[in-house]
Amino acid sequence: MELLDNLALGFSTALLVQNVLYCFVGVLLGTAVGVLPGIGPTATVAMLLPITFSFEPVTALIMLAGIYYGAQYGGSTTAILINLPGESSAAVTALDGHEMARQGRAGPALAAAAIGSFVAGTVATVVLAAAAPPLASVALKFGPADYFSLVLFGLIVSIALARGTALKALAMIALGVLLGTVGQDIYTGTPRFVFEQRELYGGIDFVSVAVGLFGVAEILRNLENEQTRTAIVSRVTNLWPTREDRRRIVAPILRGTGLGAALGVLPGGGHVLASFTSYAVEKRISKRPQEFGRGAIEGVAGPESANNAAAQTSFIPLLTLGLPAHPVMALMIGAFIVHGITPGPNVINDEPALFWGLIASMWIGNVLLLLLNLPLIGLWVRMLRIPYQVLFPMIILFAAIGTYSLNSNAYDVYAIVFFGILGYVLIKCGCEPAPLLLGFVLGPLLEENLRRALIISRGDPSVFVTRPISAALLALAVAALVVAVLPTIRQRRAAVFTEEE
Amino acid sequence: MERRRSFPDVLAGGVFVLIGGAFVVGALGYELGTPTRMGPGAFPLLVGASVVALGLAIVGKGLVAGEVISFGPVPWRAVAAIVVAVLFFGFTIRRLGFVPTTAVTALLTTLASARVRLLTALAVAAGLTVASTLIFVVGLQLRIPLWGPWLGF
Numbered sequence: 208m209e210l211l212d213n214l215a216l217g218f219s220t221a222l223l224v225q226n227v228l229y230c231f232v233g234v235l236l237g238t239a240v241g242v243l244p245g246i247g248p249t250a251t252v253a254m255l256l257p258i259t260f261s262f263e264p265v266t267a268l269i270m271l272a273g274i275y276y277g278a279q280y281g282g283s284t285t286a287i288l289i290n291l292p293g294e295s296s297a298a299v300t301a302l303d304g305h306e307m308a309r310q311g312r313a314g315p316a317l318a319a320a321a322i323g324s325f326v327a328g329t330v331a332t333v334v335l336a337a338a339a340p341p342l343a344s345v346a347l348k349f350g351p352a353d354y355f356s357l358v359l360f361g362l363i364v365s366i367a368l369a370r371g372t373a374l375k376a377l378a379m380i381a382l383g384v385l386l387g388t389v390g391q392d393i394y395t396g397t398p399r400f401v402f403e404q405r406e407l408y409g410g411i412d413f414v415s416v417a418v419g420l421f422g423v424a425e426i427l428r429n430l431e432n433e434q435t436r437t438a439i440v441s442r443v444t445n446l447w448p449t450r451e452d453r454r455r456i457v458a459p460i461l462r463g464t465g466l467g468a469a470l471g472v473l474p475g476g477g478h479v480l481a482s483f484t485s486y487a488v489e490k491r492i493s494k495r496p497q498e499f500g501r502g503a504i505e506g507v508a509g510p511e512s513a514n515n516a517a518a519q520t521s522f523i524p525l526l527t528l529g530l531p532a533h534p535v536m537a538l539m540i541g542a543f544i545v546h547g548i549t550p551g552p553n554v555i556n557d558e559p560a561l562f563w564g565l566i567a568s569m570w571i572g573n574v575l576l577l578l579l580n581l582p583l584i585g586l587w588v589r590m591l592r593i594p595y596q597v598l599f600p601m602i603i604l605f606a607a608i609g610t611y612s613l614n615s616n617a618y619d620v621y622a623i624v625f626f627g628i629l630g631y632v633l634i635k636c637g638c639e640p641a642p643l644l645l646g647f648v649l650g651p652l653l654e655e656n657l658r659r660a661l662i663i664s665r666g667d668p669s670v671f672v673t674r675p676i677s678a679a680l681l682a683l684a685v686a687a688l689v690v691a692v693l694p695t696i697r698q699r700r701a702a703v704f705t706e707e708e
Numbered sequence: 709m710e711r712r713r714s715f716p717d718v719l720a721g722g723v724f725v726l727i728g729g730a731f732v733v734g735a736l737g738y739e740l741g742t743p744t745r746m747g748p749g750a751f752p753l754l755v756g757a758s759v760v761a762l763g764l765a766i767v768g769k770g771l772v773a774g775e776v777i778s779f780g781p782v783p784w785r786a787v788a789a790i791v792v793a794v795l796f797f798g799f800t801i802r803r804l805g806f807v808p809t810t811a812v813t814a815l816l817t818t819l820a821s822a823r824v825r826l827l828t829a830l831a832v833a834a835g836l837t838v839a840s841t842l843i844f845v846v847g848l849q850l851r852i853p854l855w856g857p858w859l860g861f
Contacts, residue, residue: 258848372775378724378762385731385755392738392748399748400734423790430786430820596824597832600817603790604836607797607813612850620798624791629723631787636720637777654751666744 217563233270237277248278250422264546269568296514303506315448323512327464328573331519342527346552352660356680373691383646406618419626420640456508463512471517478517485513537648714774724763731756789820805856
């Protein structure tokens with residue numbers, strides 16, 4: 208029962224007082240930013256990353272992870288109460304959740320979301336604990352050529368899942384990879400694209416990129432149409448679902464959990480896809496499909512479970528392969544590196560307490576979230592009344608301070624402006640920001656492994672297709688690209704995304 | 709879906725071509741090396757060329773069969789206020805110190821909203837300065853001097 212031993216190690220780490228405390232801080236902050244529209248987990252993690260540098264590595268990662276899955280939780284509250292999804296994956300929850308709230312059934316909707324998320328989080332944590340070790344041992348056999356193909360595969364799958372056109376997503380990835388080349392070359396030490404500025408030798412900090420793309424650009428979007436937020440928040444009464452409700456949510460929660468756990472592993476917004484898919488499945492197999500969109504509790508329970516399960520299992524590629532499935536995961540790679548740990552298959556053997564502690568903390572975090580959300584719902588409702596005029600200066604200021612404190616480098620702060628404006632323009636043109644960040648973080652990995660593989664093969668590029676793992680991954684990458692570009696499949700994919708939107 | 713000439717597509721493609729092109733030009737200035745030992749310029753050249761190609765494809769598609777997206781208004785005031793505020797922060801944090809820099813940055817940022825009133829702005833700026841000094845300098849012990857050399861400290 209190796210799994211039990213490992214989990215015991217994990218819980219003994221995660222239950223240390225400071226770890227429970229920061230897990231609590233993480234899920235609390237996560238819920239808060241999930242509830243508040245206009246600031247998401249990516250910007251929050253980016254801003255708080257510098258603060259965690261003084262922590263123990265495991266404590267830092269527990270808190271950052273808490274922000275991520277806490278935000279998935281909090282997003283549903285806003286979606287149900289004011290029909291404004293705080294997080295993109297909560298957009299589906301708003302369909303039936305808000306309808307239920309308008310019928311005076313906000314309580315059961317919130318309860319269904321919270322219970323579903325808790326069940327899903329628990330199951331997905333077990334999936335993560337069981338699936339990660341075998342995957343990591345496979346990944347240990349990877350050579351540079353295989354890693355190159357894996358990273359390429361990850362990047363391409365992330366466009367197949369992103370919204371918007373595949374061409375633009377591809378261009379965003381390439382642009383991210385390109386911007387990742389700024390700074391000293393790893394093999395020769397030649398400074399590249401630094402304009403003779405010593406401050407740029409270390410490259411552009413990914414925190415600046417994340418804060419610019421997800422913080423500043425988002426604020427500019429929100430300031431386009433200023434309007435006082437409709438603060439008509441329905442009163443939440445009668446939280447506990449009726450017996451009929453309880454009977455109706457069991458199956459959707461279980462199906463949502465399964466779907467979410469499977470889809471969460473995919474790079475690039477697997478949790479958004481999971482919640483949309485779960486909604487479509489529930490609607491199709493329901494005996495009362497006409498109720499969907501008019502306050503069907505299944506339409507809340509299923510997608511919420513799916514998105515929370517996916518949030519947990521999206522840690523699988525990060526912890527086993529060092530591949531981020533979500534922009535927040537990309538930032539967590541940075542957190543690993545700052546603490547001197549290279550994320551990837553070695554983490555599980557080299558840092559078992561950290562690995563299992565992080566996994567165990569997710570279950571603890573889910574318990575904390577359940578306690579935080581149901582009894583304290585009134586507090587979160589009140590938070591929705593914070594005016595945006597107070598909120599956005601706070602975000603900008605904290606972003607600037609946090610980024611500066613990374614290396615005391617003013618160029619990191621200037622980079623926020625650059626990426627904020629670049630991101631704003633490109634988002635307005637229909638480009639998604641997430642692929643750029645993923646490309647930026649993975650770009651150096653791509654270059655390093657490409658060059659290393661070619662050095663080993665003495666310049667023979669056929670190494671990428673003669674090694675079986677590499678060849679299989681490249682074939683999958685090509686398949687994913689074809690799926691993303693082919694018009695017929697694209698239309699069907701668009702249909703999944705736009706259904707009932 | 710309706711397909712027609714799309715300004716956002718052309719603009720986005722243009723941005724890609726511009727940035728990709730700049731990197732290509734820059735990369736040509738570095739050693740390219742051989743396939744066995746790739747020089748520092750090879751990878752950026754390869755990726756930069758792909759960005760340019762993808763950008764051109766987006767422009768081309770935008771001219772004949774673009775995505776129909778409405779570009780919407782640009783909040784020039786907000787763009788200006790936030791850009792100035794953040795640049796000010798980066799430039800003066802070392803020179804003026806934490807407290808004055810934070811206060812001015814916060815005040816500049818509040819001006820981004822078109823509905824701001826002076827009193828609200830001052831209150832928000834004061835509150836944020838106190839809060840961030842407590843959080844970052846007192847609480848998290850960031851090593852940033854509270855008052856900088858420009859103020860004679």
